Amino acid sequence: MDKLLEVENLTKTFTLGSVLSRVKITAVDNVSFFIKPAEIFALAGESGCGKTTTARIIMGFEHATAGAIIHSGKKEARNEKVWFTEGIQAIFQDPFSTFNPLRQVERYFFETIQNYKLAKTRQAAIDRIDAKLRLVGLSYEDLAGKYPSEFSGGQLQRISIARALLTDPQLIIADEPVSMVDASLRMSIVNLFKKLRDELGVSVLYITHDLATAYYVCDRIAIMFRGDIVEMGTVEQVLMAPKHPYTQLLRASIPEADTARRWKEEIRLSDTEQDEYLRQGCRFAGRCPRVMDICRTTPPPDFEVEGAQVACHLYADTRLG
Amino acid sequence: MDNTILRTEALHAYYVLDVYGKQKILKAVNEVDLAIQENEIYGIAGESGCGKTTLLKALAAAVEPPLRVMSGRVTYRIAGEEVDVATLTPEEKRKLRLEYIAYVPQGSMSVFNPVARIKDTYRDFIESHISAGSKAEAFELAKEHIVELGLPIKILDAYPHQLSGGMRQRVTIALATLLKPRIIIGDEPTTALDVVVQRGVVQLLKDVQSRLKNTIVLVTHDMGVHANIADRIGIMYAGKIVEEAPTEKIFGAPAHPYTQYLINSLPKFGDKTPRESVPGAPPSLANLPGGCPFHPRCPHAKEICKQEMPGFTQVKANHRVACWLVGEGQHGQAA
Numbered sequence: 001m002d003k004l005l006e007v008e009n010l011t012k013t014f015t016l017g018s019v020l021s022r023v024k025i026t027a028v029d030n031v032s033f034f035i036k037p038a039e040i041f042a043l044a045g046e047s048g049c050g051k052t053t054t055a056r057i058i059m060g061f062e063h064a065t066a067g068a069i070i071h072s073g074k075k076e077a078r079n080e081k082v083w084f085t086e087g088i089q090a091i092f093q094d095p096f097s098t099f100n101p102l103r104q105v106e107r108y109f110f111e112t113i114q115n116y117k118l119a120k121t122r123q124a125a126i127d128r129i130d131a132k133l134r135l136v137g138l139s140y141e142d143l144a145g146k147y148p149s150e151f152s153g154g155q156l157q158r159i160s161i162a163r164a165l166l167t168d169p170q171l172i173i174a175d176e177p178v179s180m181v182d183a184s185l186r187m188s189i190v191n192l193f194k195k196l197r198d199e200l201g202v203s204v205l206y207i208t209h210d211l212a213t214a215y216y217v218c219d220r221i222a223i224m225f226r227g228d229i230v231e232m233g234t235v236e237q238v239l240m241a242p243k244h245p246y247t248q249l250l251r252a253s254i255p256e257a258d259t260a261r262r263w264k265e266e267i268r269l270s271d272t273e274q275d276e277y278l279r280q281g282c283r284f285a286g287r288c289p290r291v292m293d294i295c296r297t298t299p300p301p302d303f304e305v306e307g308a309q310v311a312c313h314l315y316a317d318t319r320l321g
Numbered sequence: 322m323d324n325t326i327l328r329t330e331a332l333h334a335y336y337v338l339d340v341y342g343k344q345k346i347l348k349a350v351n352e353v354d355l356a357i358q359e360n361e362i363y364g365i366a367g368e369s370g371c372g373k374t375t376l377l378k379a380l381a382a383a384v385e386p387p388l389r390v391m392s393g394r395v396t397y398r399i400a401g402e403e404v405d406v407a408t409l410t411p412e413e414k415r416k417l418r419l420e421y422i423a424y425v426p427q428g429s430m431s432v433f434n435p436v437a438r439i440k441d442t443y444r445d446f447i448e449s450h451i452s453a454g455s456k457a458e459a460f461e462l463a464k465e466h467i468v469e470l471g472l473p474i475k476i477l478d479a480y481p482h483q484l485s486g487g488m489r490q491r492v493t494i495a496l497a498t499l500l501k502p503r504i505i506i507g508d509e510p511t512t513a514l515d516v517v518v519q520r521g522v523v524q525l526l527k528d529v530q531s532r533l534k535n536t537i538v539l540v541t542h543d544m545g546v547h548a549n550i551a552d553r554i555g556i557m558y559a560g561k562i563v564e565e566a567p568t569e570k571i572f573g574a575p576a577h578p579y580t581q582y583l584i585n586s587l588p589k590f591g592d593k594t595p596r597e598s599v600p601g602a603p604p605s606l607a608n609l610p611g612g613c614p615f616h617p618r619c620p621h622a623k624e625i626c627k628q629e630m631p632g633f634t635q636v637k638a639n640h641r642v643a644c645w646l647v648g649e650g651q652h653g654q655a656a
Contacts, residue, residue: 046515046516154602182368183543184583184599187586187597187598191596209515256548259568263549
């Protein structure tokens with residue numbers, strides 16, 4: 001199978017506390033997944049699940065404690081910075097802090113062109129910028145000479161995407177790209193990812209806590225909980241028929257815009273995150289409605305259940321080969 | 322029988338700013354008529370910058386410069402009598418807070434003093450609202466209240482940073498409801514939270530409301546939360562309520578083009594049909610378009626929409642909408 005980006009046994013530990021009361025937190029624990037060409041892959045979970053840390057390691061902002069990032073079959077890819085970042089570009093959550101308010105927005109475009117030597121003349125650069133902006137429904141004229149404050153959040157996010165497209169990347173890493181965008185404009189950004197996938201063959205690593213948009217736009221999804229991928233498969237498998245008790249809880253907790261489906265039963269919340277990170281066996285054992293003895297002592301391996309990958313002892317009979 | 326506990330009449334609240342010697346006016350609340358009933362959960366939905374937080378400030382009698390109430394009034398019904406908020410003295414307003422009306426904000430980190438334990442914050446709250454004789458008693462009450470809401474008692478000894486965001490938000494709600502207020506105002510109380518925690522907080526709000534039989538005014542942009550908890554919803558756009566109806570009607574039969582877009586753009590599980598955003602961008606409150614403020618984005622805009630703001634048309638009982646496409650647009654009063 002063709003793999004554009006592969007993440008292999010990625011682990012990242014952070015140390016918390018002072019010298020005397022040191023606690024090691026494994027923010028990302030032995031995480032493996034891959035992204036195919038022209039695919040939108042979601043890495044989803046709640047805050048503190050390790051999804052952003054994973055993305056930051058892929059982008060090179062953090063160093064992994066262990067594990068590898070493989071881009072187009074090259075394992076040492078991370079060291080060849082220019083080649084690597086030309087293929088992988090990123091957009092971020094808050095469009096207002098992405099751009100320096102005192103700097104004209106077009107400067108960012110020219111800077112990227114210079115960094116990657118994408119054009120020889122100013123006119124060629126403008127042509128390239130204009131072509132990319134047209135992909136997101138804007139043009140160079142809309143942008144020329146303007147400052148970030150002259151755009152709305154939705155526009156700035158589309159400008160970010162156009163900037164990322166300058167290098168013709170194969171993969172765009174989007175960290176919570178719509179969570180700061182108004183509800184009425186959100187779908188215009190999400191639809192853009194679909195368009196990039198279908199028309200340009202660009203893959204997107206879509207990092208989000210919003211499972212409803214993930215279902216709408218993504219092909220495959222991995223659900224993370226306290227540093228582990230607990231369930232992975234197509235969005236149909238994972239979100240329409242969740243197997244892991246955590247995914248089931250998460251899925252049932254999404255407020256749906258449907259008055260016929262209000263929440264009925266009560267749920268339990270964890271008091272602190274730290275306890276769950278430090279748990280010996282399955283990290284969800286403290287809150288799991290179907291907890292067994294083995295869950296408290298042994299971390300569950302991955303099992304294959306109806307085509308999806310699930311890390312839960314409940315599925316021990318259907319062991320993955 | 323009139324059950325209205327909180328009413329606004331033609332309320333206009335503007336920010337009057339002085340920008341380099343030039344006066345700049347932001348029309349954040351622009352003619353709003355609300356009649357919020359006793360024992361209901363009233364949801365206010367809208368995008369950022371539509372004036373929903375400003376409306377809450379006016380409802381909570383927390384209007385401070387540069388915000389000014391230009392015209393119209395806000396009335397509370399206290400012990401069967403309508404009281405105009407503008408006539409209250411600062412001391413009376415202070416007394417009403419927590420005892421009659423409580424406010425739950427979005428960022429709960431700024432509610433608590435970061436260097437004081439939760440119980441000290443509780444003590445501060447209690448001391449400023451309950452007379453000296455019953456302080457120890459009141460503190461016992463606080464403990465009972467926390468247990469009643471299903472929170473662990475040990476949080477009283479914790480510092481705010483030791484609690485998770487969801488726990489902090491639940492403690493904020495516990496604090497806000499300690500004196501059994503008749504009205505709770507929530508400004509995006511679940512927005513910064515994870516979905517599972519959000520569900521817990523919504524659960525707590527519902528519990529409190531059914532126990533105290535009081536009223537909640539809930540502002541959030543998350544239509545899913547509204548669908549789950551609100552009895553009635555007002556849709557706010559550019560400082561105006563453009564549609565108001567029971568929750569089932571807002572989701573099932575929205576009448577205003579903006580509401581229709583808002584509802585139809587929500588992604589649903591098991592349904593991958595392409596969804597469209599509302600075209601264009603929300604207007605600036607400092608520079609509102611003439612006529613209906615939605616007309617530049619509305620695909621059905623007619624000539625009159627650019628000229629004149631439509632009044633409310635009563636589509637059904639309890640369902641009113643301000644749009645020229647629906648009915649003749651006579652000025653109706655709040656239901």
